[in-house]
Amino acid sequence: xxxxxxxxxxxxxxxxxxxxxxxxxxxxxxxxxxxxxxxxxxxxxxxxxxxxxxxxxxxxxxxxxxxxxxxxxxxxxxxxxxxxxxxxxxxxxxxxxxxxxxxxxxxxxxxxxxxxxxxxxxxxxxxxxxxxxxxxxxxxxxxxxxxxx
Numbered sequence: 001x002x003x004x005x006x007x008x009x010x011x012x013x014x015x016x017x018x019x020x021x022x023x024x025x026x027x028x029x030x031x032x033x034x035x036x037x038x039x040x041x042x043x044x045x046x047x048x049x050x051x052x053x054x055x056x057x058x059x060x061x062x063x064x065x066x067x068x069x070x071x072x073x074x075x076x077x078x079x080x081x082x083x084x085x086x087x088x089x090x091x092x093x094x095x096x097x098x099x100x101x102x103x104x105x106x107x108x109x110x111x112x113x114x115x116x117x118x119x120x121x122x123x124x125x126x127x128x129x130x131x132x133x134x135x136x137x138x139x140x141x142x143x144x145x146x147x148x149x
Contacts, residue, residue, distance in 0.1 A: 079113075
């Protein structure tokens with residue numbers, strides 16, 4: 001039996017867009033009575049959360065508003081801004097080869113990356129640092145669950 005998917009929302013100050021913001025993510029119902037939901041896509045702007053995390057959400061004015069993190073997935077979330085638009089495909093393909101998956105934002109050249117718990121982070125960090133040094137990308141570790149070595 002498949003679990004139901006619902007939208008959960010985060011209210012926060014978006015430092016990328018420099019404004020108060022609401023971001024909605026798909027989530028799988030874990031335990032509706034307890035208000036527990038598993039995030040089912042990669043956050044674009046919210047920090048400290050990753051794909052697969054279980055969050056506590058409460059109904060407020062018809063929306064499930066996230067109140068906190070209940071269980072970490074072990075995944076890392078990266079948020080990437082392309083500085084060279086023509087490198088989009090190359091960067092995304094390189095991240096896929098390193099074991100990541102990504103979701104594209106509504107903003108041109110901006111996307112979020114999920115680094116699964118089972119994937120080594122060091123090669124990804126090296127790749128992104130090199131791409132940043134070459135002015136190809138800017139990135140932030142929005143939710144760093146992997147140990148950095």
